[in-house]
Amino acid sequence: VIIVAGGSGSRMGLQIPKQFVVLGDKPVLMHTIQAFYNADISNIILVIPSSHKEYWNDLREKYSFEIPHVIVPGGLFRSASVSNGLDAISEEDAVVAVHDGVRPFVSRETITRAFEIAEQDGASVPYLDISDSLRKIEGITNKPVDRDRFKTVQTPQCFRLWMLKKAYKIPQLPSFNDDATLVEMLDVPIKLFKGNQENIKITTPFDLIIAETIISKLQEA
Amino acid sequence: VIIVAGGSGSRMGLQIPKQFVVLGDKPVLMHTIQAFYNADISNIILVIPSSHKEYWNDLREKYSFEIPHVIVPGGLFRSASVSNGLDAISEEDAVVAVHDGVRPFVSRETITRAFEIAEQDGASVPYLDISDSLRKIEGITNKPVDRDRFKTVQTPQCFRLWMLKKAYKIPQLPSFNDDATLVEMLDVPIKLFKGNQENIKITTPFDLIIAETIISKLQEA
Numbered sequence: 001v002i003i004v005a006g007g008s009g010s011r012m013g014l015q016i017p018k019q020f021v022v023l024g025d026k027p028v029l030m031h032t033i034q035a036f037y038n039a040d041i042s043n044i045i046l047v048i049p050s051s052h053k054e055y056w057n058d059l060r061e062k063y064s065f066e067i068p069h070v071i072v073p074g075g076l077f078r079s080a081s082v083s084n085g086l087d088a089i090s091e092e093d094a095v096v097a098v099h100d101g102v103r104p105f106v107s108r109e110t111i112t113r114a115f116e117i118a119e120q121d122g123a124s125v126p127y128l129d130i131s132d133s134l135r136k137i138e139g140i141t142n143k144p145v146d147r148d149r150f151k152t153v154q155t156p157q158c159f160r161l162w163m164l165k166k167a168y169k170i171p172q173l174p175s176f177n178d179d180a181t182l183v184e185m186l187d188v189p190i191k192l193f194k195g196n197q198e199n200i201k202i203t204t205p206f207d208l209i210i211a212e213t214i215i216s217k218l219q220e221a
Numbered sequence: 222v223i224i225v226a227g228g229s230g231s232r233m234g235l236q237i238p239k240q241f242v243v244l245g246d247k248p249v250l251m252h253t254i255q256a257f258y259n260a261d262i263s264n265i266i267l268v269i270p271s272s273h274k275e276y277w278n279d280l281r282e283k284y285s286f287e288i289p290h291v292i293v294p295g296g297l298f299r300s301a302s303v304s305n306g307l308d309a310i311s312e313e314d315a316v317v318a319v320h321d322g323v324r325p326f327v328s329r330e331t332i333t334r335a336f337e338i339a340e341q342d343g344a345s346v347p348y349l350d351i352s353d354s355l356r357k358i359e360g361i362t363n364k365p366v367d368r369d370r371f372k373t374v375q376t377p378q379c380f381r382l383w384m385l386k387k388a389y390k391i392p393q394l395p396s397f398n399d400d401a402t403l404v405e406m407l408d409v410p411i412k413l414f415k416g417n418q419e420n421i422k423i424t425t426p427f428d429l430i431i432a433e434t435i436i437s438k439l440q441e442a
Contacts, residue, residue, distance in 0.1 A: 125356075127356065128353075130351075130373060131422060131424060132349075132373035132374060132375055132422065133373065133374045133399045133401075133402075134371055134372070134373055134374070135346075135348065135371070135372050135374050135401075135411075135413065136370055136371055137369075137370045137371070137372065137413075138370075141410055142372070142411060142413055143405075144399060144401070144402040144405070145371070148358075149357055149358050149359075150355055150356070150357055150358070150366070150371065151355070151356050151358065151363070152351060152353035152354065152355055153353060153354045153355070153356050154353055178354045178365060180354075180356075180365070181354075181365040184364075184365070189362055190356075190363060192356065192358075192363055197425070197427050198427065201352060201353065203352060204418070206418050206419065209434055209435075209438055210431055210434065212434070213430055213431065213433070213434035214430075217430055
């Protein structure tokens, strides 16, 4: 798995980037890494900005965090970060997942299914249903659309290695941030599967409040 | 405001319907009613199934809940419930909001803006941005869509009274559950405005966990 944690935390209004915020007993990013390790994914590549590496190493020491992982420097955009992560994979044939560092609550089942489906079908992405009504903006007006036909998608997005490598050779917009959309340009169909609702992306202060609740419920259980 | 609370709670896996679940110091539905009362909306119509009326009256006594409201019996479908609520309004000219009973965290600002915009433009609906990537299901395949062009919408949905009354005279599908979509059939444009992120609809056990966190944060503040 390539775990991408390049955020500067500017949207959080916090001093430290959100992947380093402590949730329960350790920083967000350690929960994320542990989720994959617990799901028997031991080949973990962490992509962080070079400027964060020393801080991360200090955190690892402080929290006695022992799960092995390879650290790769991030790029200016997410796509460059994923690309750097891909370059760090030595295998010729493999299944690779790309996961947001700020999604610490991905379940073991979501991870396992992502890898199983990609192994079989080439490309897998977890989705969730939309519970509110949905409208589409059209210029200055808007119209209702059938929410059952739309799904939000999360990570891990999982692919056969050659596909993702090939997709990242397509000239692309620098701000590209959805790997499935890129792989799809190779005419590879994306297999959606139901993800887990707790697998939120921690972006806003509200998300962080929700995250604190999830962690305390998980630690009770 | 017409507050619709007709749910049977069957999706919650709980003994009591979700509008009656206690959050913090009182049941969900009392928080919802209070939100409108605190936003200076004192004409409150509560639509609940006839079979829940006695239970509701017992709760009101138990929690010494004094905010005045008119109780109207619900119908088999949400549309029938809203229609019954409309029949209980004696004014000829007014602005009316329809709100889900299980959205207790609607903010004062969301309520105020809903009424102000509907007063001026006829029809208003709060929206939120979608933070995950979005895909559209097309048969057995799916494709990416631009999430910035799609918004989830919540309640209160607010309208000039004559519009909503007229819309509810259109023959409709019994399971119709979005008032804005109905009003739009009259060629009335719907004005969207940004809602508040805490204004979740409590539907699943996970939502209830989130709701418990929001209530405790609100009570700290």
